[in-house]
Amino acid sequence: MLEVVGFLGDGLWSAIQPQNLLLIVIGVTLGLFIGAMPGLGSVNGVAILLPITFLVPPASAIIFLAAIYYGAMYGGAISSITLGIPGASTAVATTFDGRPLALQGKARLALVTAAIASFIGGTVANLLFTGFAPLLASVALSFGPPEIFALMLLAFATFVGLGGDDIPKTLFSICIGLVLAAVGFDQISGEPRLIFGGISGFMHGINFLVLAIGVYGIGEMLWTIDSTRGKITSTEAKMTVKGAVSDAKLGMKRGWKGTAIGSFLGFFVGILPAAGATPGSLMAYGVTKLTSKNPEEFGKGHPGGVAAPEAANNSASTGSMLPMLTLGIPGSPTTAILLGGMVIWGLTPGPRLFVDQPDFVWGLIGSFYISNIFALIVNLSFIPVFIWMLRMPFTILAAMIFVLSVVGGYAATRDMHDVWLMLGFGFAAFMMRKLDYPLAPAVLAIVLGPIAEPTLRQSLLLSSGDPSIFLTRPIAGPITVIAVILILLPLFKYVWQRKRRLDESAG
């Protein structure tokens, strides 16, 4: 243990050297803006800026890219809260309560809560990483397809609770999201699937951002304009230090539980190679809502609904570095690019990395702590800018949101087909929203579908078609049972309520 503290101390010292510190500040700031832009995510920033890192030593290079990754995790919340459009898949859950808070004139509360929850999530993850990296790596390895599918089932079970009272509409929404995720090429057989009308644009599948921006950028905006008759006035408070401090206190008072759940759950889901920050943030939201004393407040502007996913996605992004460094298995597209960069720089990820290149590894881990602090400072410093944006007249804000939606929809896949598809989703989402169809489950399902389907099929292949594999394996079993209970809970409640009503009318 003392040895680890010693290594960490060296790593921290390395991270605060002038060149590395400058790279951290620049990386975090760039990451913040890239993460805030709908249609772009950490993967864009890391991919574009990878060549620049050849100008600096490898240890500094990965510190820079990791800082961008960090900043982007903070940045995703900004567009979720201020524009209602998730900046990346990791920030989808943040829109559920972040956007309602902004519409109530409490965007500052949401942004400050998101920033602090992100910081705490990142710190918890850094400590867990420092203390338990090799042990956790072996836990991650014991998760096979049945375990991952059980986890996805649990995530879907928590969505059923997200859909409100109308279970058939929620179930429909989940299923259509899962089906849309299946468009394109079947991952296992390689055959084209669900190519509607033979249109070639569907061959590359439906990117989740196309659906998310269509639903939240266009559909939700049309609904807002229709329901408020275009008369939205922002009652946003100005950004003052006193105001920010009181928001921080309120945010943590109401969101401490979500922060705690998000920090730990996010990390453990993040270390799994097939999962990562997105399922982690979604599950953290669902579990926080389920365990809350006031679950009905979630989705209407509960700070815990912002704190949980934000703590989780920061925690998970640190966690997803773990399989990359310790096992050489990337946990997400961004860590895959980081892995590629490490190979180019002559570093070999894997168990030997900690032994052969301790300076590099601990310098990187030290930089996580420093990046986390600077990301918080930079984020809080820019909050006044984001708040100022919200004070713009709604007609200007709406126009900018539509422009960002179209540009973001194109930037996601560089295909005009997807921009048209996004518009179609937007109109459909508007109509369905008017008829009380919950759309959040569809967006979540399209993100998790590409993980759920292959793991289900691989599991059934392993068991030769026997579904009991999900119940008999020691880790998958309990997770599956909890998931099934949660899914059937609304049915139990319905039957119980009917029985009570019959008893009352008989009595």
Place this chain on the structure above:
Amino acid sequence: MRRAELIMAGVLALFSIYLMWKSAELEVGFISGEGPGGGAWPFWLSAIMLVCTGVIAYNGIRRKSPPSQSDEPLLDRYGWKMLLEVGGGIFGFIALIDIVSMYGAMCIFLVYYLKFLGRHTWRLTMMFAIVTPVVFFFFFEGLMRITMPKGLPFTEPLFNILYELIY
């Protein structure tokens, strides 16, 4: 809105049946040695969707869901007007991209939205309509190296000058 609820349930039921048919292009059962066929996952999910639309329609007929209990129309006059003006505006924006480039279409859309729908002053409108595409150009093409559609060939000379600036 009850009629709209039932019509939507019907439309979604037909869509579900279409998805089931389309999924069946691949194997929907279990292939020994390979696992579930490629069509299984979407097929059975679409079947669940079909059942859901049946329950939704039933709830609609029995007036159990809030939309089926409401006498309001799905869209009133304001709603239709908004859909045509705003939705139509975005449709026009996207249609113009392949003609005058993403930036040109953005400028035209902002003029339409801010001046004609938002009734803002020409000064404010032109400020946003010119600054926004410029900022986006330097951010996306300059920094992120993501090229946006250029539109028809007549825009080429302008973009050649702009690319000289950033590269």
